[in-house]
Structure formats: C-alpha cells, structure tokens
Amino acid sequence: MTKKIWITGASSGIGRALAIKFSKEGWQVAASARRENLLNDLNKNNTNIHSFPLDVKDEKSVKNIFQNVIKKFETLDICVFATGIHDPEAEKKLSSEKIREIMETNFFGTLNCIMAVNSFFREKKSGHIAIVSSVAGYRGLPAASGYCASKAALTSLAESLYFDFKRRNVKVSLISPGFIKTPLTDKNRFPMPMIKSPEYAAEKIFIGLLKKSAFEIHFPKSFTMFVKLLKIMPNWLFFWLVGKGIKRF
Template sequence: MAMKIWITGGSSGLGYALVQAYLRAGCHVFATARDEIKLSALEKECHDLPGRLETASVDVCDQAGIRCFYADLLARDIVLNRVILNAGTHIPTSAINFFRAAHEKLMAVNYGGVLNCLDVVLADFTRRCSGQVAIVSSVAGYRGLPGAGGYGATKAALINLCESMRGELDREGVDLRLINPGFVATPLTEKNDFPMPFLISAEKAASYIVRGLDGSAFEIAFPRRFVWLMKLLRVLPDGVFFPISQRMLRNR
C-alpha cells in the first residue's frame, strides 16, 4: 500500500521538491498551500508522475481551515503515515529599523502555523500510536545572527519545541523528527542580499530529507560542513561569537 504523506507549503520551494520526490516514489501525497494558482500548476506538472496527488488551498495560520482539512481526511478514512510541516516565510529584520509587525507575522506563520497543524495531527497520531511528524526548522535557529532576528527566533522556537516533545511522543509511538536545512535555493532565499555559503538546490535538499526520514536520526541537518560551522557558533563563548557577528555585519 502506498505511503500517505501530508506536506504543508507544497506549492513552491522545498515543499514543491518534496511533493515531486514522493510522487516519483509512488506515494499518495496531500499537498497544501495558500495559493490555488500555484497548486493548480503543481497538479499539471506532476500529472505524469507515478504517485497520487491531492491538493487543497489551506493556510496554516487558519486554525479552522486546518481542522476542516484534517477532519475531511479522517472522514474519508485516510490514515497518514507521515506529515512534513514545511510551510514558512522569511522577512529580513533589523534591530535599527525595528518593525514589530514583521516579527509577529514570522511567528504566526513559522511557529503558529506548525502549532495549528500539530493540534490536529498529534491528537490523531497519539490515539493510534503511530505515524511520523517532521518539522522543518533551520540552522538559523542555532544562534542569533545579524539581520535574521525575527526568522531565527521562530526557528529556534521550533528546535526547542521538537527537543521538548520528542521523548513524550516516542513513548506514545509517534516518531517526531527535526529538519534543519542550511541555505536552500527557493523564492524565500532570493530575498537575501548577502552571500549564502553552501547554497544547495531544493531538489538536493529534498533528497536529504527523504533519505533522512527513512533513517533513524532525530535531527536531519544539511549540508554537513555548514551544519558543523553553525553548531560551532552555537557553542562559542559570547566573547568570541559577538566579534564574529560584528564582522558579519560589516560584510553585508
């Protein structure tokens, strides 16, 4: 029987690449996103792939819409094997030109959107003691970086959330995974006005994720050299880290 997978943010970027990867593997994919036009284009472009694709225009910030979407799956006796909570956005932020609304939007989409999905998924998965939930965060959540305070804060929150919930969910038979990509070439990263080291394609990122979710590691982080660099920043003492942060600012 084909694996059934729900992917949020499936109409572009990393989500789009994941949808295609799983369809090529013959899976039954449920792709959700806000943009109906992009979802229609996704359906046309994936028409000849061997898996089965169903799309729905659902905003992760719309809690009622998420509940309605999931209730429809349950009413159809759809048993999801895997959920990839990938939907997110990016807005460059500045401490000097501080704009509270940008931070609030980032938190509502990147963190609140995940909570809205977990609200329905975990109730179902813990009830039947099965299923895998993967949450897409970022290596940007490892430590605060200049110009990414709003985005990085949401990703740090997701990392902490996953680490906190892992043990409890494991006891309930639910496999929680954390995905921390580095720079991935997507419409979101096109907003960046600085060099992005170790930038990889969305297709390459999707291949890392597909392989990682079939493995056993809690954290799926890539590319490896960039991950280790960012993890090193996380453990550096403040007296070493902040001068490096200042140099980052001068190079922007």
Template structure:
C-alpha cells in the same frame, strides 16, 4: 518507512514542491497544502498521487478542519511535514511588532495550530511521523534575522520536547534543518549565501532522512551545520565579536 500517505504543508513551491514530487515518484500518496491554489495545481500536474488541499496555516479553524478532511479522504497520515515559512531580511535594530507578526504567525504559530489535531489523528491511527522544517538559522541569533531565527530556534526547542513526550505514542518527531537552498525565500536575500544548494538536492536529503532513518535531526549541508554548531558553543565574548562582522557596514 514504506510508502503510504504524506501531507506536506508548503508543498506548492520550493523545497516542499520538490519533496512532494520525489515522494510521489517513490509511490507515496501526497496531500499538499498552501495558500496559492495555482501553485498547488501546478505541482500536482494531473498526477493522481498528488492531491491539492488549499490552506492558510494562520486560520486555526481551517487547519483543524483540514486535518480531519485529509485523514478522512486519504485514510490516514503516515508522514506529516510542515514546510510553510515566512522570511524577510530586516534592518539591524528593527524589532517592530508588525515585522515580526507575519513571521511568527506562519513559522511558529502555524505549527502549533496543527500540532494537536495532527497528534490526535496519529494517536488514533497508532502512530506516525511528525516533521517540521526548521533551519540552521535557528542554532543561534543572526543579525538582520531576528524574527526568522527566533522562530526557528523556538521550533527546534519545541520539537526536542515533542520527540521525548510523544515517543510512547509511537509518534516519531523529526526536525529538518537545511542551510541555504535555492527558493523563492532565498531569492530575497541581498547577502552572500555560503554552501547554497540546489532545491532537488535538498529534497533528496530530506526524503532519504525521513524514509530511511528514524533520526531526530536531518541537517545539511554538513560543512555549514558543523560551522554553525561550532559558533553556537563559542564563549560569548568571541561569539559577539564574530557577529559584529555580519552587520552591514
């Protein structure tokens, strides 16, 4: 994929900010969105290749209007990446509605609010790449991560469907599944994080995966991906026996 116009939701910090800077360095014009205008401005840093567009993905009308604004001002959207995420460790056995609402509203419904207007824009321009950052945490249900894991599992399922249905429109749907990456979200974790990656390393893998291949799944690090996928296919008695060990003592 040659450099063009990219739009990154969640570009004000963490992986999104690192991906933004790498794409801009490779010649892309990058629109970045998020709720915190100061963070967006800091990432842009006066670079004419990076354009801040403040946005709250839980506001449906604002999302639809922003799709039209970005496409109108930048001409088209060749690569879209949704990386906004809400995450909070939860107590085991807590399924309170309010605790789930913020995570579901941002992680899953945020994608759905932007999907249709973005797809219509890509159809109008003859195609594009529609990518979403899910997580290896979506491969199966993790203790103390009920809200986060379930939204990421839902995204993986949704993107698999979209990949098939949108291929005739020349829209390539991509699913990014990182392991643990240093960020504001993982700073909240109070448990060991195996194979923890530096943010810039994760960004390089994402950018290379998106621009140098058309594959659906961009998942890393490989050791963690294969571990999680192996656990997913274990017989349930063995699976639940392993999960018990992840509960707090």
C-alpha cells in the same frame, strides 16, 4: 500498501520539491499552501499529488483540511510542516508587528498543524511528524530577529514534542536546512555559502525521514556542522565572528 504524506509549504521551494520527490517514489501526497493555482499545477503534472489549500494561521481551517486529507487517504504515515516566511529587508528595522507576523506563520502556524494531527497519531499509536526549522534557530543572527526567534522556538518545540510523542510511538523529526535557493532566500542581499537546490534538500529530507534513528536532519553537513560550532562557541567569540562577517558585506 501505498504510503501517504501530508506536506505544508508545498506550493514552492523545499516543500514543492519534497512533494515531487515523494510522489516520484510512489507515495500519495497531500500538498498544502495558500496558492491553490500552484498546488493544482503540481497535481496536473504529478497525479499522486493532491491539492489541499489552507492558511496555517487559521487553526479551525487547518483542522478541517486535515480531516479532508484523512477522508481521502484514510490514513497518514508522515507529515512534514514546511511553511515559513522570511522578510530580511523589513527585519532591518525592529518591528513588533513584523516579528508577530513571522511568529504567527512560522511558529503558531506549524503548531496549528501539529495540533490538527495530534490526536489522530496518538490514537493510531504510530506516525511521524517532521518540523522544518532552520540552522537560523541555533543562534540569533543580524536582521532576522523574528525569523531566528521563530526557528529557535520551533527547534525547541520539536525537542519537547519528541519526548511527548515517543510514549505513543509517534516519531518527531527536526529538519534544519542550510541555505537552499528558493523564493525565500532570493530576498537575501548577501552571499549565501554552500547554497543548494530545493531538489538537493528534498533528497536529503527523503533519505533522512526514512532512516530509523535520526532526530535532526541537517544539510549540507559541511555548512551545518560549522553553524553547530557557532552554537557551542562562547558569546564573545560568536559576536566577534558574526560582527566581522557583517562588516565584510
């Protein structure tokens, strides 16, 4: 039977590349984001991709859209929640409004999507929820107070949900990309080490999601393993190293 996936954040960057990858592998793809024209363009070039526009901040509409996905597909095997925003220039100034906006999209928007599929997967007693977080969730980084906090919260949420859903035979995965060249990172004004293409990210995520065991899918490993070191390093060393990095750029 044809496999089915729902991807949010599918109008650009990682989500878009992932939608194309899954469609090329013969999956039926429900693609969501706000920009309907971009989703329709995807559909024009890939008949397996179907457009389901939504704003993840609107809890009610996310639930309705998921019902429409199920009406069309009848079932769902995986969902990948890849919606995210980042505003490095605005984050240079501490603004509670900006942090709230980022949390509303990145954290609560993803939570709205998880809540929409919650009872469907629990009743089905199978399924797979993948949450796109970031290595930026490992530790607090400069000029990213909202973004890092939203990703740390998502990473922690994925870990907690892993236990809750396991009891119902529903898999939860965490996706932690390093730097990927997308409109989101195009806003960064610093050199991004080992930056990769969205197609590279899509390939890694595709392989990772179809593996039986892995909880966290992180890439490129040469970069993410280094960031994992930052995570376990004592605070004084972490602050010294990152502080030195800021001075250089």
